[in-house]
Amino acid sequence: MWLWVISILSALLALNLGLVLFFRNRHPEPHYNWDDIDLDSMSFSNKFLWGTATAAHQVEGNLSNNWSDFEEKKGLEKSGSACDYWNRWKDDFQMLSDLGLSSYRFSIEWSRLEPEEGEWNSEAMDEYSAMIDNLIERDIRPVVTLHHFSHPIWWEQKGGFTNQNNIPSFVNYCSRVFEALSDRVEVWCTINEPTVFSTMGYTLGQFPPGKRSIRLTMKVMKNLMRAHGTVYHLLKEKRPSARIGVAKNVTLFDPLNRWSPIDWIVARILDYLWNGAWRKGIMKGKMLGAKIPQAKNSVDFIGLNYYTHFLTGLFMPTSTEELEFAKRKHEITTEFGYPMYAEGFQRAIEFVSPLSVPIEITENGVADSDDSLRPLHLKRHLWIVSQAIKNGYDIQSYHHWSLMDNFEWAEGYKMRFGLYEVDFQTQERTLRSSGELFSSIIAH
Ligand code: FCB
16 A cells, blocks of 8 residues: 555656656756856947837827726826827937937827727827928837727727727728828837737736736737737738838746746746747737637737746736735846846747747836936846847847836836936936936947
């Protein structure tokens, strides 16, 4: 009898160990000794494009969309006039020039263009068009995002991305914007961070519409992929020379304890749901059990947004309010609560490379109100990018999130991501030291 028990226990142990060793081997988690690295050794070619990124709802001000509605209903901090950028964008574009940038990523606000279903506001389109002209005059490449978390209230009321039947109105909006601007805009992101949008809005309930349903999350994930694929083909038909992609947030999931089989299993499942399923959608036209043929090979470049890794175990929080992010002992916690893990940037680059298209870094940055961490954060992450380029990865640009402090969604105004500090009382913008550093790296 005892012999049996001992044999079974040993077999289980061996199995666990085998599993852990397999995962450890396949998914290394490098941590560098940064003191040994000369961060000033980075270099970039003259062709490399330097930018910053913003999103309409976070900067423009006075919008009426799914987000402003959610802020109201949930009693969140209101975006209000945000950076008042809709009235100040000309001055803000001067800041792009002052930094020496050659690219600028921003988003178009659907609720401005089509505030009520079928009613189009041509003045708003003219304003976006004037922005494009202004950027081109400055020799700054515009990169336009069509959906960055916000859309009109009427569309949200119809179920937004939960309902496949709503996709045609989104496609119609994209097509109109493309017709108006694609004579001057070459690079387009259809959707910003599809996985963040679906999990924050439909699993964690921290973004509109504040739902907590796995079933809806899956539906939204697949519909975002369908919408992206459909928009991709339509726009390419209209103008084959356009370069169309998505901005994908690659968050890494690592086991809290690298010897725990359970932590590994949780990490691998989350990684698949967050990253793998999405990449499969683009590579194979299949996602989470659905065939989405229009998604296959539907990117001319991949926009990569990288911020951090999450350390996962059995007891996962189910809302961001409960989130207390774990970190490795030596890691620095950022103001958002998650650790700075620049080494993961390399892993995120490797993750998107099987798509076999050029990579544009569409976002990377840190919440740091007193600018004490941002200079180091910037240098480490840029060093990783420069190394990756040296190792043969086709990375064409880097857009820092963000140009200036702005409305950080569920977190409101307290998370400050800007190279420029914004005083939201006076709307005064002040360049931070990290902004000066960024500009000097660009100038080199
Ligand atoms: C990304 C979002 C962007 C901004 C940064 C901090 O997930 O795309 O709008 O909020 O995080």
